Amino acid sequence: MAKSTGLGQTTLSVDDASGTARDIRNDITNWQFSTPRGVQDVTGIDKSANERLLLLADASITLNGVFNPSANRAHDVLKTVPSTSVARTVTNTVNGVTMACEMLFSDYQLTRSDSGELTWSAPGSLADGTVPTWA
Template sequence: MKAIKNDITNFQFATPRAVQDVTGVDKSAMERLLLLADFSVTLNGVMNVATGASHDVFKTVPSTSVARTTTIAFTEVGGSTVHTLANEVLYTDYPITRGQDGALTWAVPGVLSDGTVPSWTSA
């Protein structure tokens, strides 16, 4: 396990559920069933040459099919409860951008890999 939180500048994640329309002809509004859960994430960060942590984690994305445990955790403001969302994720790309100022940044997308429903835990 390698912590890369120092290299991440921002991220977005989603925990959508698929739906199936099951509206009968006798209805005037939509009826739907909830189906499978999913998870996706995009981590955005900077190439930190001092530690190389994020590059070590993502440099094998193009050449391997390895699920990586990805954990999102936060503590409520003024509280002590830590909320955690951990998933097994397949990262699908490792694009690196060089800005005009010479900065190297990356935006790595990932998707749920193992069929486990994304669930928050609190401690």
Template sequence: MRNFSFATPRAVQDVTGVDKSAIERLLLLADFSIDLNGVFNDAAGKSHQTLKTVPSTSVQRTVALEVSGQTLNNECVFTDYALTRADTGELTWTAPGVLADGTVPTWS
């Protein structure tokens, strides 16, 4: 994998009363999304073997991120596995994923 980005947003609901001069909000449900980007590799246990069934199955996949000894595990569904061949010959892929099981993303 070359790079990735992820987000752990929370929905909000505006609940501002008519007696307020600024917006009041409540935090609602948590979410998780991830965008993976890499170079095509069809060797055993590598990216293509893991992602090639994204277009044809509804399999949840565990995404485990580890940063400085902290881990963020999420069950995700990946919504696409897009391959791109540049005119210079590189074969790269992207795979966006979203939270699948309703578990709040929590670092441990």
């Protein structure tokens, strides 16, 4: 596969509180997905450079978008974040490669700017201990 942009070939769905996947990509303006690994410093005093071991895998996502109160759109999906404690499957496909993770969303932030825009942001963290893997 050749190098590519993030234009046109992206899908993104998030489960609502009842576990039904909803395609909310039309309401998302940008997103950030991270898959860090923990690292343990095990450098002995006999070394002149750092020595490390890889530890647990993790994942986080931050979705940002434009407010849309229509049925099964972003607000309808995320409005229950403050009142429910459910893991939600987030499925993200970019140019034919897919990452699906069970995420816990910890906030649903609405912002009304001084120019009138009504936007939102929703951060999520890995929920279930399954190593995030692109397929």
